[in-house]
Amino acid sequence: MSTSTAIPCQRRRAPGAALSLSLLLGALLPSAPALADAERQATASLAPSQLVGLDLNLQIEKVAPAAALPNQGVIVKRYLAQGLWTSQGAGGPGHRQASGSYQLRHGGDHMLEERSVDDSGQAQSSTRYSFEHPRGGTWVQSLNHGQQQLSGHFTVAPSQPGPAQQLAPASNAGLHVALIIKQALAPTLPPGVFPSAGLVLQSYAADGTLSFQGFGPGNINSKGSYSYKRLSANTAVEEATQTSDFFSLPYTMVYTFKTPNSGTWYQNFYNGLIQFSGTFDTFPR
Structure with missing residues (x-):
């Protein structure tokens, strides 16, 4: 008695159908270079195109x-229309209110360079803002033809904030503020004589x-x-002013x-x- 073995037949895909599917997917899906370009564009421009309507907290x-x-302390520089600015500061001596005019130049996708003069026409400065993220970075300001220099970190905030953008309270009276020490620098002191980590609860x-x-x-x-x-x-x-037994x-x-x-x-x-x-967190007393 003879037996027969059924051999499954493999269907051959029509060349035309495979080609059409390939073309369709190619049209719908971005190519690898296109994806790379999109990722670069998403992270490329950190510096804003202009500063009008913004406060830069220096x-x-x-x-x-x-x-x-x-x-x-800090200097807050407010950028107005028509190339004008005002500023105020607080924290230690030497702060004053000022105003003047400025010119802005983009030094790449992450940098703004500003040249400004105050209303007296005498105090001229150049400031370089290096954006590390869209909301801030580092700044360096040169005065008196580079003979004096200030620097630090900066953040960006709206000059006319809406209710959801008004983050800093008008007063800290009635608050606990829990300060986590992440870094402490004291070049003239020996290690171990000052705290370099821990928590301080200020009430x-x-x-x-x-x-x-x-x-x-x-x-x-202390108190x-x-x-x-x-x-x-x-x-x-x-x-x-902090007062302790020491x-x-x-x-x-x-x-x-x-x-x-x-x-x-x-x-x-x-x-x-x-x-x-x-870093810090606040909560009511």
Whole structure:
């Protein structure tokens, strides 16, 4: 008895159908170079095309030399239409209100270069803004033909913020502020004599006094007095004197709010003896 084995037949795809499908997919799906170009464009332009309607919050971290210049705190520069600007600052000596005109030049997708003169016609400066992300980066300003220089980090905020954009509170009275120390720099001090990590809980009263509770190596409990000023939608400055059993010294603190109750902080302690920075959260007392 003979048996037969059924051999399955493989259907051959018509060449025309395969070619049509390939052309269709090629038309619908972007090529690898096109995808690469799209990714580059998404990350390429960090610097805005213009600054009108924006506040740039210039956190002062380095000054050389320090004579007659603000050496701490923050300068908020507001850019107006028709090439005009105004500025104000707080935190330490040397801050003043000013206004003037400026010219802006793009130095690539991540950089803006500004040349400005104040209304007196004498104070000329050039400032380079290097954007690390769309909301900020680093800045360097040269004055008096490069003989004086200020630098630090900056953030961008709307000059006329809506309710959802107004992040910094008008006052910190009645708040606890939990400061996480992420970095501490003190070139003239030996290691171990100042805190370089940990948490400080600062509690603010309406009468201008505050208390400090320290957690972690080198963080101590103390008390003090303070003043607080909101300068822009996301930036505020605190000037305080901290008093413990060992010292009574001033500091300037710059708060940069990323949400209504959290952000980053930078502190210039005792005219630059120690520079602290980190993150913070606030909550009611």
